[in-house]
Amino acid sequence: MASSRVPILLASGLLAVSAFPGAPRAATAQDVQRGKAVYDRWCVECHGAEGRGDGSAADRMLPRPRDFVQARYQVRTTASGELPTDDDLRRLLEAGMPGTAMPAWPNLGQAEREDVIAYIKTFSPFFEDAPPAAMDFGSDPGGGDATLESGREAYRRLECWKCHGDSGRGNGQSAPTLEDWRNLPIRAADLTEPWAFNGGMGVHAVHTRLLTGLDGTPMPAYSDALESEVVTAEELWHLARFVDAMGPGGEPEVSELIAAARSDGDLPGSPDDPVWDAVRPSYVPLVGQVIEAPRQFSPTVDGAWVRAMHDGEELAVLVEWNDPSESPDAGWDEWQAKIAPVLYADGAPVASEAPMPDGLAIQFPPAVPDGMERPYLLMGDARNPVYLWHWDSEGGVTEMRARGLGELEPLDGGWVDGAAAWDDGRWRLMIRRPLSTGDPAVLTFEEGVAIPLGIFAWDGSSAEDAIRGSISSWYFVYLEEPKSAGVYLIPLLAAALTGVLGFAVAARAQRRAEGSLEEAAQTA
Amino acid sequence: MTRKDWTRGISALWVVAIAACGGGGDAGGAGGAESAGGEDAAAGGDAAPAAAAPAVDPAVAATIAGGVEFAGVHPAMTEIDMSEEPVCLDKYNQGPPTTENAVGMDGRLANVFVYVKEGVSGEYPTPSEPVLLNQEACRYLPHVQGLQVGQTLLIKNSDAVLHNINTQPTANRGFNISQPQAGMESRREFSRPEVMIPVKCDVHGWMSSYVGVVSHPYFSVSDMDGSFSIGSLPPGTYTVEAWHELYGTLSQEVTVGEGETASITFGYSADMANADVPMEEPLVIRHAHAGEHETAVVAGAGR
Numbered sequence: 001m002a003s004s005r006v007p008i009l010l011a012s013g014l015l016a017v018s019a020f021p022g023a024p025r026a027a028t029a030q031d032v033q034r035g036k037a038v039y040d041r042w043c044v045e046c047h048g049a050e051g052r053g054d055g056s057a058a059d060r061m062l063p064r065p066r067d068f069v070q071a072r073y074q075v076r077t078t079a080s081g082e083l084p085t086d087d088d089l090r091r092l093l094e095a096g097m098p099g100t101a102m103p104a105w106p107n108l109g110q111a112e113r114e115d116v117i118a119y120i121k122t123f124s125p126f127f128e129d130a131p132p133a134a135m136d137f138g139s140d141p142g143g144g145d146a147t148l149e150s151g152r153e154a155y156r157r158l159e160c161w162k163c164h165g166d167s168g169r170g171n172g173q174s175a176p177t178l179e180d181w182r183n184l185p186i187r188a189a190d191l192t193e194p195w196a197f198n199g200g201m202g203v204h205a206v207h208t209r210l211l212t213g214l215d216g217t218p219m220p221a222y223s224d225a226l227e228s229e230v231v232t233a234e235e236l237w238h239l240a241r242f243v244d245a246m247g248p249g250g251e252p253e254v255s256e257l258i259a260a261a262r263s264d265g266d267l268p269g270s271p272d273d274p275v276w277d278a279v280r281p282s283y284v285p286l287v288g289q290v291i292e293a294p295r296q297f298s299p300t301v302d303g304a305w306v307r308a309m310h311d312g313e314e315l316a317v318l319v320e321w322n323d324p325s326e327s328p329d330a331g332w333d334e335w336q337a338k339i340a341p342v343l344y345a346d347g348a349p350v351a352s353e354a355p356m357p358d359g360l361a362i363q364f365p366p367a368v369p370d371g372m373e374r375p376y377l378l379m380g381d382a383r384n385p386v387y388l389w390h391w392d393s394e395g396g397v398t399e400m401r402a403r404g405l406g407e408l409e410p411l412d413g414g415w416v417d418g419a420a421a422w423d424d425g426r427w428r429l430m431i432r433r434p435l436s437t438g439d440p441a442v443l444t445f446e447e448g449v450a451i452p453l454g455i456f457a458w459d460g461s462s463a464e465d466a467i468r469g470s471i472s473s474w475y476f477v478y479l480e481e482p483k484s485a486g487v488y489l490i491p492l493l494a495a496a497l498t499g500v501l502g503f504a505v506a507a508r509a510q511r512r513a514e515g516s517l518e519e520a521a522q523t524a
Numbered sequence: 525m526t527r528k529d530w531t532r533g534i535s536a537l538w539v540v541a542i543a544a545c546g547g548g549g550d551a552g553g554a555g556g557a558e559s560a561g562g563e564d565a566a567a568g569g570d571a572a573p574a575a576a577a578p579a580v581d582p583a584v585a586a587t588i589a590g591g592v593e594f595a596g597v598h599p600a601m602t603e604i605d606m607s608e609e610p611v612c613l614d615k616y617n618q619g620p621p622t623t624e625n626a627v628g629m630d631g632r633l634a635n636v637f638v639y640v641k642e643g644v645s646g647e648y649p650t651p652s653e654p655v656l657l658n659q660e661a662c663r664y665l666p667h668v669q670g671l672q673v674g675q676t677l678l679i680k681n682s683d684a685v686l687h688n689i690n691t692q693p694t695a696n697r698g699f700n701i702s703q704p705q706a707g708m709e710s711r712r713e714f715s716r717p718e719v720m721i722p723v724k725c726d727v728h729g730w731m732s733s734y735v736g737v738v739s740h741p742y743f744s745v746s747d748m749d750g751s752f753s754i755g756s757l758p759p760g761t762y763t764v765e766a767w768h769e770l771y772g773t774l775s776q777e778v779t780v781g782e783g784e785t786a787s788i789t790f791g792y793s794a795d796m797a798n799a800d801v802p803m804e805e806p807l808v809i810r811h812a813h814a815g816e817h818e819t820a821v822v823a824g825a826g827r
Contacts, residue, residue, distance in 0.1 A: 070694060072698060079699075080699040080700050080701055081691075081697040081698060081699030081700075081712075082697065083697075126697065157704065158686065158702070158704045159685065159686035159704055159727070162686060162727050163726070163727070173608050174608075174726065174727050174728070174729070177726075177729035178726055178729075179726070179729075181692055181698070213699075213700050213701070213702075215698065215699070215700060216698075217700075218688065218690065218700070218726030218727075219700070220688035220689070220690065220700045220701050220702035220726075221699070221700060221701050221702065222701075222702050222704075223701065224701045224702070224703065224708070224710040225701075225702055225703070225704055225705070225708070228705075228708050228709070228710075230703075230704055230705045230708055231704070
């Protein structure tokens with residue numbers, strides 16, 4: 001038992017150096033002094049002068065910056081309870097911690113990184129103990145998709161779903177109660193968004209997190225389960241592959257243009273209408289609204305998938321986003337009560353301590369602009385307002401005009417029609433509207449032009465409302481024009497021509513080959 | 525860290541169970557401390573006379589015994605909603621479990637960790653017997669216990685559900701491991717003294733336990749009647765500290781002569797409920813070579 005916890009006894013001098021040619025020499029006082037200069041310039045704002053993770057920016061972040069004095073490091077290759085290796089710290093500087101405020105540091109040279117690592121380690125006397133060693137992770141037995149079912153079974157049996165949810169969206173039954181070591185609320189990772197994994201994505205990264213846990217968070221290490229043969233090494237790899245497959249296979253590409261295909265058939269009638277399956281979703285990243293107070297630096301909703309189609313008469317838009325709570329959600333009341341004092345300490349009060357609804361708004365300019373002109377991103381301004389579709393989980397969809405962030409005024413056109421459904425940590429919201437209404441107060445959607453579109457989202461169970469929530473930058477929706485007959489004919493002609501030419505080329509090549517064979521035979 | 529979050533205690537049902545089990549799994553009880561102190565200390569004296577603690581002649585060994593009193597009314601217990609975990613809920617056949625940290629008979633306080641904080645010198649051998657921390661019916665058994673530096677904490681899952689054992693020490697390294705299956709056992713040791721180490725299960729937010737790690741065998745945990753006993757002590761003068769998760773610490777000095785039993789009483793009261801409960805925190809001193817920043821030194825290392 002616990003062989004993985006035994007530090008490898010390669011601590012001393014030459015042996016370590018010869019075993020690991022890349023291993024650094026011991027840090028000197030000069031390294032530490034230089035490291036302090038790097039730290040004071042780049043790290044102190046978040047991690048604090050004394051390394052306690054309490055810098056001036058820290059109280060807006062969730063999770064909070066690392067406390068180097070307590071030295072509980074989430075992302076390691078060492079057993080739970082161990083310090084990170086120097087290589088672990090190097091990787092964190094190189095890659096940052098996705099899903100957190102910790103960026104990568106490509107601006108720091110290798111020497112500066114080594115120095116700042118030496119300095120960071122002086123904050124905790126634990127680093128004076130024997131240096132930690134990476135665990136033995138074995139090697140991926142492979143097996144590809146055939147192992148996914150075994151991974152799914154491990155996910156069920158090891159009760160990953162208790163926190164992460166059946167579909168992995170961080171909405172398991174224990175998720176609303178989770179706290180980190182500071183007793184601050186912490187979200188269970190949304191396994192469908194692996195690009196926000198603190199330790200990075202991919203089967204190997206997931207497998208490493210499974211064995212090491214994420215110290216300081218509720219995520220435990222499954223090292224003892226492996227040693228006790230409650231789970232086999234192979235099953236743990238299968239589980240890692242299954243978790244990896246919960247995401248879309250890498251970070252989604254972001255395209256500024258959301259194409260609304262023109263449909264000759266019926267537009268979808270509901271968010272779950274299978275007609276939507278044929279439309280490719282576009283990913284729209286969202287970030288916290290941090291321009292105007294009250295700000296949100298750690299929003300719940302960090303992206304939305306948008307689909308659109310039209311039939312020349314009406315536009316239908318489907319927006320899907322992950323939100324572990326179906327607010328107002330009694331199961332998350334405790335979370336809501338805890339998160340407001342933790343995240344919103346910047347003075348702006350929370351509008352209500354009562355349960356709040358979820359919300360999503362799509363903003364457009366009030367008329368198709370000439371050129372690239374767009375209203376101010378934060379819901380326009382006094383001179384250039386925006387036109388919004390505003391949905392919330394209690395009131396449905398309404399049209400609004402805004403002249404600045406949160407400066408909403410309802411419009412009484414009643415042109416929009418919407419429906420939303422929440423299932424297992426995911427909202428699906430469909431909104432339909434006639435392209436043209438004759439109402440000068442609302443946008444007329446024209447075909448064949450790029451119309452600016454932006455998204456706002458609010459998670460009621462994180463006490464987000466009004467201007468506290470997430471926003472996207474401007475994107476464009478493009479309504480495809482009807483296709484002329486030529487559109488269909490030209491590809492057919494092109495295909496036919498290609499076929500004829502291809503046949504000719506192949507035939508000639510064949511004749512040549514036959515010729516060479518004959519020559520070869522004659523020579524022989 | 526607020527202690528409020530760690531204040532979910534143990535139901536009367538389980539306290540009774542612990543009290544009934546006495547020193548069974550819980551070496552922090554008076555019995556465990558006595559046997560460890562007597563036999564092992566003596567053996568240690570033979571093996572390593574230079575660093576070892578003085579052997580205690582049973583003929584002159586002293587005892588500190590007493591009680592923890594409580595003025596006021598124990599807070600009302602509230603039910604734990606365990607409906608999400610029927611496997612555990614079904615183990616309670618006398619109504620749903622309650623959450624309470626402040627328990628004891630009228631006028632008494634249980635689950636107080638009592639230990640000799642000062643006055644003990646020398647090194648004590650590590651007992652070979654592990655100390656059990658059991659997870660049963662989605663509760664920790666026992667709720668409070670002690671063990672010695674280096675002694676094995678045997679962590680067992682007696683429930684057919686996932687538990688994770690998230691220890692949150694500061695002077696020691698905190699680990700967080702999963703036990704997804706009934707019967708699974710894990711073993712860990714703590715290398716430095718620390719009073720107290722919180723233990724929690726993140727899957728079941730109501731589960732909470734405290735472990736006191738001491739460098740010697742002189743510790744005890746108060747029973748439902750508030751009683752505790754620390755035996756096999758060398759005669760001398762000691763500072764004895766009482767620690768409670770909700771009501772904080774009390775301390776007193778006591779001198780005990782050869783073969784004597786000194787009786788002491790700790791008096792807690794309901795109005796101490798918001799006490800700032802001290803947990804081990806790393807001491808802060810000037811760091812020699814960093815020069816300008818302060819760094820932590822592990823607390824209790826010299827204790």
